[in-house]
Amino acid sequence: MSLNFYRRVAFGLSPNEKPDKDPLNWAINQLDTIPDLLWPGKIPTEKDLRKKYGEWVYGDREVLRKKFKNDKHAYRKAKDELRIKTGERYFELNEHAIRHFQTKYSKQPVFERFWLFWGNHFAISEKDFLAEFSTGPYQREIIRPNMVKTFEEMVQSVTTSWCMIHHLDNSESFGPNSKKGMEWGETINENHARELLELHTVSPNAGYTQEDVIQLAYIMTGWAHKWDRKNLETGDIWFDQEMHQKGDKIVLGVKYKNDAKRELAKVIHDLATHPICIKFVSTKLCRHFITDEPTDEMIKPVIEAWNKSNGNLIEIHKAVITQAYKYNENTHKFHPPEIWLMQLSRMFDLNIPLSFEKMNYTFKSKPNNRQRQLSWILREIGHSPYRAKQPNGWSDLEVDWVSPELLLRRFWFASVELPMLVKSGNRSHGFILSCLKNNFEDHENMASLIENFRFGISDYDLGQKYGVICNLPGVLKV
């Protein structure tokens, strides 16, 4: 088995890891349990951060805008101070550190790859201040615990999470015949219903119609944040009977009897166990780990595992890894920038993320450059994880990640930034060679390409070496 398997399903091998005698078992054994989060620093809860979200949004909207209505400079200054005080500039950086610490040091890196996958399948795109306050904890508290349950349970949790409901506007969706809908002349907002069908479960392959979208939106009416004067839109999610569309609904030919809050669980059950959903999500999983265009033959065992286990994600993940193992030698998969960065960090033991002590924040001044570094790098290489532009998340296709500027950014990172992230004990040529040997069969050929710089240990020399190595075809893809 080629060493690239460790990058195909994980992040490569760190200098103190050695290839396993049985790579398939090594990988499969990582999927039964949820590894602890390793970050030794602060890990705020979703609820804490939602409160901060409120302090920021209402502090600006309700207070500052009124106070400084005549003075754009004073307004901007006060707004910057509020950003600092509420951590608006900080929490996303901290989340990136938690995330990258995990992928760098986790003893179950294969599990972590699935974590990234599901976070992106149920993507929260850049909207309002979700990236700043919410997407990180959502992925930790909603996605992660469900990864040892069934797909259906995951969909249930995601669909009723504050983050997804806010993201897709379900709080603004009123049944037109509901009490509040009639009183206020409001109607449905279809966003969430459409994405639940299109992106999260059955996909357009199911051939649903606009009427199906509307009917599902009816079922979803009432699932909203609990509004009160103090919390406004940051209240917990509950089911508001007075927003809920009365009457029976029909989605994809199935009738759902008028049953208030219980309708949603029923329709999610049907969607999440729909054969087209199973095929759609299995294909996506295979695309992520095997190749951009997985064949039916590759996908079939995953579908079988899904059916056999009634959608148990542990079994599904194991089947995906088994297939990735089986096809490892004759398929290719291009990795998007963030995964590439995580792999470089693990394989070459780079100095990212920053230590938790240095990530400590006092809420008194702007986060410093070091604290911003990882997030800045992610943005500059084009893959700031919580800031996908669309609810379909980041693309998993090579064609979307290969543009002149995006490739140049990788050269830039590897040749200019990376040398400054090399730990002082790791600057020797020998260190690079041993990392290459640990991770690549053709390490000798790779080494020959940087032979000219073998005596160099300056940042410039390291830049020349890493600039070449990190952008080789066998590193950009497996």
Add this chain to the structure above:
Amino acid sequence: MNCTRRNFLIGGSTTLFLSGYFPKISFASMQKKNLIIISLRGGMDGLTAVPVIGDKRLKKLRKKLILEDVLNLNSDFGLHPKLEIFHKLWQKNQAAFVHATNIPYTGRSHFDGQNLMETGAHIPYKEKTGWLGRGLLASNIIGKGLAISLPMPLLLRGVPQNNNFFPSPDFVETKLIDQIYNEFKGEHNELIKSTLDTIRQRPLSMQIATDSDDRKKLALEAAKQLKDQSGPRVAVFDLDGFDTHAAQGGVDGAHADELEEVNKIVTILHENLGQAFDNTLILTLTEFGRTIKQNGGYGTEHGYGSAILMAGGLLKKSQVYTDWPGLKKKELFEGRDLNSTVDSRAVYNSAMSICFNQDPEFLRKEVFWGDQLPDLSQELFKI
């Protein structure tokens, strides 16, 4: 269900590798025409950019936002003083405005609105490609889009092989690429290899690092590329910050700062396109306008109708093209916003038909699902 981006890519990706070998359609006999779109994110206030003159109601509702020193356009409309270049070009019939226009979106979410201004659709997030990308694809113009941003904007998606330019913070030594270029072997590395070719063929000016926030530099480079007869035919700029809920101000407020940025970009494009400016159209794009009434923070809320700022030699004449809906309460959209009487997609469809040498009817069907969009080419552009 329309073809989604995902479907398109699955269906089309094998041919992408080959598309470098597509016979180039010969435009040698024709002058290349450029279409430049400047996205104004956040909701550009058409009534600040192109204020209606002497409307008592506007004066009353916007006491703190009223402009003095507006530049004169005609008896009905003025121009924000920060939009000097448009005023200058107006004298030469090279600037014009469409007013009381918007995409057919009446919600008030930036995210939904921006999604729709780029996809050109009716339902947010339903389409995964942009109208400009689809227009290029329908016109078989491949590899001629230039995005002045790092992620490929949704607007340009749907057509393969776009270029993008948004310099990294430091100089990248392209000799690194030379060193590993030959390592990219085999069919599965073709896409990367051809992209590396594009990078290696870049002029030195595109390789030099710059501050990506330096819009002057970016506009200058875009102008250079667009001037090149074999260069890109479409460029997309992205500006944000138009969401001025507070301290919007008049001549010097927060909205004025953003208009100044637009002015800067158009000035540089005009100066540096030279002759090519005669064969160019520059159009702005935004998700919605802003409320008529100022809010408690002397800003404005999300509204509906806005304006499109246009410049370039392909304009028919200087004019404010509008079917003015009026600003009386009953004339406003939901009693609060300037209405939209022109579907702005009609303007973009007509502009594409001019710049891509296509039948507007054909584009309307290919790009906008046959929506009822009148052909405005005669009214707005040189044909």
